[in-house]
Amino acid sequence: MTHADHGGRGGDLAAVQQDHWQHTYADHPGMYGDQPSSPARHAADAFRAAGAREVLELGAGHGRDALYFAREGFTVRATDFSATGLEQLRKAAEQQGLADRVRAEIHDVRDPLPLPDASVDAVFAHMLLCMALSTQEIHALVGEVRRVLRPGGAFVYTVRHTGDAHYGTGLAHGDDIFEHGGFAVHFFDRGLVDALAEGWTLREVDPFEEGDLPRRLWRVTQSLPSSTS
Template sequence: MDEATSRPAAGQYGDLAAAQREHWQRTYAAHPDMYGDQPSAPAVYSVEAFAATGARSVLELGAGHGRDALYFARCGFAVQATDFSQHALEELRRTAEHACLGDRVATTVHDVREALSLLDESVDAVYAHMLLCMALSTAQIHALVGEVRRVLRPGGTFVYTVRHTGDAHYGAGTAHGDGIFEHGVFAVHFFDRPLVDALAHDWSTPQIHPFEEGELPRRLWRVTQHRPS
């Protein structure tokens, strides 16, 4: 593991968020097929988890080009896909229309550092693949999960995945504090177990499944929790 380079904490999160937004915008524009068209393993799992609770609608946070959002739509769910990249969502809409899924997929440009523009208890399930472990402070992550709980119906399911402190990049690169390390051009908030447990306060006991993804490979947790009925 490389020794991390520290960076002053004052005012860093706003600057870091802006830089990360620019990185992702450029990446989405330059690589429209960066994740391919097949669903991720967490999305395949989530279809069964959502169906088990009778879900009909899914909110995906950080949908990107939409491989998972499109999979949910093909499986019969009404999908609200959000991302802070207008370019990524335009690509998602084009793909959805081409696949005759335009009536099942709605898109909204949204930064998860802000409140969701949805009514209380208005969605059946929420999904976020590697969104919570972006360059978000712990306070911002708690606020986001609070918003998820607000818009999720009682008994609804929240599935999210995050890179954790057992990942090879944890502690490497530039340290921004609060568990955030920037390796290359992208910053990641690496989760530990106490953070997962804290985010599940007032939820069901979280179900945590470790898995690996990519060539490094990245080490992640898939977390499933339910809003009490």
């Protein structure tokens, strides 16, 4: 796989994180189980309401949510920077008879999305934006999501926020990024969510909890304005 050169400390952290995820998926195949996340269930409803047929998932991992979208009738383009996770996704898609509805591709979200303008109905990203990305990189990524979405397209993403128990603890990398157990997280405040929604219709910022600790997150639903005549 080829990616642009992301030099400096941020690039080093991202490279370490990519290696960490590769080993994690290899050591714990299907680590998140085969049931979809609650945000994916919400997203499927939001995408149907927006008339979406095709979904781009960023940070799909081993594919529990991508496979759910496919079972729900969507065509899915699933991306991740872990080749190991995506190989597990491909095998699961074949086993479930969904290979014709799921396309898995390696992609580093710090690079431009390999898609034409206005070519995607909907985008989903569960805890991808709060990985080891700088605020500048997050803004650039959301700009890319905006570019590839069609008018009226929906974007649902989740992020851990500054009310999470891990915020401000562990190894600090700056820019509200803190590392625990080898995983680095960029914790969002509400100001960042609002800034990322500029030029969009912000439909919902819903707090929820997931997993151990528990992790405290926001589920954000926003959409692009429809074409005007």
